[in-house]
Amino acid sequence: MIRLSWAQVCARRLERHALSTSARAQAGPEPDSAALAAVVSAMCGAHAQVASAAELSVGLRVPGATRSLVRRxxxxxxALVKTRGARGTVHLLAAQDLPMWTGALSAMPVPPYEQGRDLLTPQQTDQVLAALADALADAELSTAELTEQVVARTGGWAGERVMDAFQDKWPRWIAAMGAATRAGVICFGPDRGRATTYTSPARWLPGFTPTTGPKALAEVVRRYLYAYGPATxxxxxxxxxxPAPWATKLFESxxxxxVTVGDTRAWVxxxxxDFPAGRPSGLRLLPYFDAYAVGCHPRDQLFPGRAADxxxxRGQAGNYPVLLVDGTVAGVWHHRRSGRRxxxxxxPLRALGAARRRALQEQVERVGEVLEGVPSLTVGTVAVGPHA
Known part of the structure; x- marks a missing residue:
């Protein structure tokens, strides 16, 4: 059996996430949408709960990329689509990967946090999905506009405000949103002012059809192991x-x-x-909910010592932007925008030598380039708490 060190695992993950020193040195041709989609695909999606963080996650991995290019x-x-991916979390996914993701998500156990099973019968869910598909076939609609369209196609029951929503209640049909996303019926459209809009994924990928469940699940696992493996x-x-037993059966199939990493058995x-011969190297700034910080395990290796605290x-990764040194978390950071500045x-959680300070300044300059502003750097305590 192949025996691996954490250093080998970490170095490979950095390369495959386009975060290694060698990846940074390869400027290549002028970046385009295809280059961004390739990086997003390799990451298994970029978390997009915070729009600027998603733009940074993608932009920092592609030399020369900016937020304008990500938006284009x-x-x-x-070439990218904004939808809900793993864990029901908002992601940017490569549009070409939509059939795989929808096929896999539809074949997974229904998440326990979804309210739809209590608020909608299976027949009502099917009616809502059909109504959404019809309403969004060639339109971008806000939640209020969708409510009108769904109610018109199904009945008044779909608009009853019965779904818990912070300090408010949402219409009943929204309980089917998760099922609609997994089925490939709905994705996000461009914001209209402060209003979120939704549309059909088929507008991103003409002829779109979800991949069959077993094939899609196998491909998602392969992609996950490519980006985050070895893994359990x-x-x-x-x-x-x-559920862990479900994942175990999937692995077995x-x-x-x-392989073994230290004393732990894992799989690729x-x-x-193939694993790099050299050690992980380089300094990077990763934004909120960056896929590398969220997806890589074991946590005690990725967040060693003080980094865990x-x-x-509460043990959850992604709520802080992190300073990555040689592939492991070595600090936190935050940025505040004021106009162009x-x-x-x-x-940092440990002293940075002169070379590291220069690399940090280069990363800050790159953050400014991606966000199309004029950056400045302060090394000191980050007073901002974790993102919810």
Whole structure:
């Protein structure tokens, strides 16, 4: 059995996330939407709960990319799509990956947090999905507009405000939103002022049809292991928010190669056993909910020592932007925008030598380029708490 060190695992993950020193040095041709989509696909999606964080996650991985290019890839070229991916979390996904993701998500156990099973019968859910597909076939509609369209196609019951929503109540039909996303019926459209809009994924990928469940699940696992492996079924279960026994059975059904990392048995996709000879290197700033910080395990290796206390929120990764040094978390950071000026504060958890300080300044300059502003750097305490 292949025995691996954490350093080998970390170095490979950095390369595959386009975060390694070698990846940064490869400027290549002028970036375009296809280059962004390729990086997003390799990451298994970029978390997009915070729009600027998603733009940074993608932009920082592609030399020369800016937030304008990310927005063009999403809303104009439609090489990216904004929808709900793993764990029901808002992601940017490569549009070409939509059939795989919808097929896989539809084949997974229904998340326990969904209210739809209590608020809608299976027949009502089917009616809502049909109404959404019809209303969104060639339109971008806000929630209020969708409510009118769904009620008109189904009945007054769909508009009853019975679904808990913070301090308010949402219309009943919204309980089917998760099912609609998994089925490939709905995705996000461009914001209209402060209003969120929704549309049909088929507008991003003409002729769109979800991949069959078993094939899609196998491909998602392969992609996950490519980006985050070696990994265990329990780690996949956490990443997808599915029961651990279900993930274990899924692993057992696939052609995977076991390896050991330290004393832990884990798996990679069959034949994907190449690992870099060198150690992980480089300094990077990763924004809120960056896929590398959220998806990589084990946590005690990725967030060693003080990093676990400072950069995790009740054990959860992603709630703080992190400073990555040689592939592991070595601090936190925050940026505040004021017009064109972007004030970046970085709190390292250990002293940075001269070379690291220069690399940090380069990263801050790159943050400014991606966000199309003028950056400044302060090294000191980050007073901002974790993002909800």
């Amino acid at each position: 890839a999403l809303w104009t070229d439609r 079924p329990a780690q996949l279960a956490r990443w997808l928010s599915v 696939l052609d995977l190669t076991p 996709a069959a034949g994907d056993t 400072r950069a995790l929120a 972007i004030h970046v504060t970085v709190e």
